[in-house]
Amino acid sequence: MRAERDELAVVERVLERMAGQLAGERASAVRVPGQVAGRAVMLIPHREPGVEEDSLPWDYQRIIAALRQAAGPVMAREVGEVVGVDVSVRSKLEPLRSKLVRLVDRGSLRKLPDGRFTTRL
Template structure:
């Protein structure tokens, strides 16, 4: 082999290794991203199990898990039961069902034992009712009342 051939072979091999390195770096990034997603899913699953078992404090409509926003109030789909909701939201759904018709957020708050004279207490409840309506669990009427969807 001549010096030019050796230099050419080295340059070609270096180019092959550069391509391989880029490919492996992309694969490693994909693996790390999937592992991060699985860690988030595992935390969400554990929280949901704890909430269903009643071992956890009520959870909000959305939360940060692993630095990512996680949807805890799922969009309602056919065959999905209210057991998919956190306990606090199941209580709200029970009140909506028991009223049998449209109800104001204050009336739901009264049944939950919330001080409805304080807007600071009613507005978070109204937000939860709105979240249930946005996700298909309830219906928000034009006059601001809420009712359960069938």
């Protein structure tokens, strides 16, 4: 039992040290605009304290506003109807779904296991 307790203490110290290093790396990381083939590409910032939704491009702001207006979690098709995307055409809906997933990856939205999207609290 003592050996296991000692191992847990070591693991806790390692985790604390790693968390401190990761926090330092995140704080020092400066996001620069990306470029593809010499052209500037739009970057969606990660959700962090001090980063406002105003820093998002206009279409992303509309997506978040549509999700906030919804009574609960919604499918991409429902978001498309609100923001004015022709949801009957798959090729028009997939870019919207890509934007939703990008917002999930950046921490602005949550994707539920059933594929519906919701805002973070």
